Amino acid sequence: MRDVIIIGAGGYSKSVIDSLDKEKYRVTGFIDENTEKKSHLGFPVLASSIEGLKMQKGDFVFFVAIGNNKKRKKWFDELERRSLEVISVVDKTAIVSKGAKVGKGCFIGKMAIVNNGSEVGDNCVVNTRSLVEHGCRVSSHVNISTNTVINGDVIVGEGSFLGSSSVTIGQIKIGKWSTVGAGAVVIRDVEDEVTVAGVPAKIISKTTMLG
Numbered sequence: 001m002r003d004v005i006i007i008g009a010g011g012y013s014k015s016v017i018d019s020l021d022k023e024k025y026r027v028t029g030f031i032d033e034n035t036e037k038k039s040h041l042g043f044p045v046l047a048s049s050i051e052g053l054k055m056q057k058g059d060f061v062f063f064v065a066i067g068n069n070k071k072r073k074k075w076f077d078e079l080e081r082r083s084l085e086v087i088s089v090v091d092k093t094a095i096v097s098k099g100a101k102v103g104k105g106c107f108i109g110k111m112a113i114v115n116n117g118s119e120v121g122d123n124c125v126v127n128t129r130s131l132v133e134h135g136c137r138v139s140s141h142v143n144i145s146t147n148t149v150i151n152g153d154v155i156v157g158e159g160s161f162l163g164s165s166s167v168t169i170g171q172i173k174i175g176k177w178s179t180v181g182a183g184a185v186v187i188r189d190v191e192d193e194v195t196v197a198g199v200p201a202k203i204i205s206k207t208t209m210l211g
Helices: 011-019 069-081
Strands: 002-007 025-031 043-047 061-064 194-197 202-206
Touching: 002 011, 061 069
Parallel strands: 002 025, 002 061, 025 043
Antiparallel strands: 194 202
């Protein structure tokens, strides 16, 4: 049994705790930047930073339960810099093909599917009932929201966010740090650092990773 500390005491952590393998892990508590928060879901908020924890290296494993891709990346990178162990959480109802690869720090939610030949990078969210079809390449720090479909051989760039119930047809490339709006249908490649929405999806704004 390993003791896990969850970073982020918000709504996302409810799904994480529900899907956590209770035979392997027990929740010790949270790290949360809100210094006024003392407990969450019946567990203590232990600190607002990693420095605030009283621990020896190896005492705990970690999971970053933050939906915002930029913030989740920041925490994941900090854990990696400190050589702290980050776990993935895969719900027991999810289907991950034996021919698929899933990186560190990922969440695969209820009834989500990652199909044969697909690769999901580190620190990704594949949320409830989402489908990552065969041969897809999902880069690190991506959030694939509830009920989203990405069809075969799609490439999703680092840090992109795919909104709920969006559909991306096969063999499309979605650029880095881009956003696909909820319900959008992507039928052509998406540039880096843009937001697309609609049916079919079109650019509605441009962003930057630092924005």
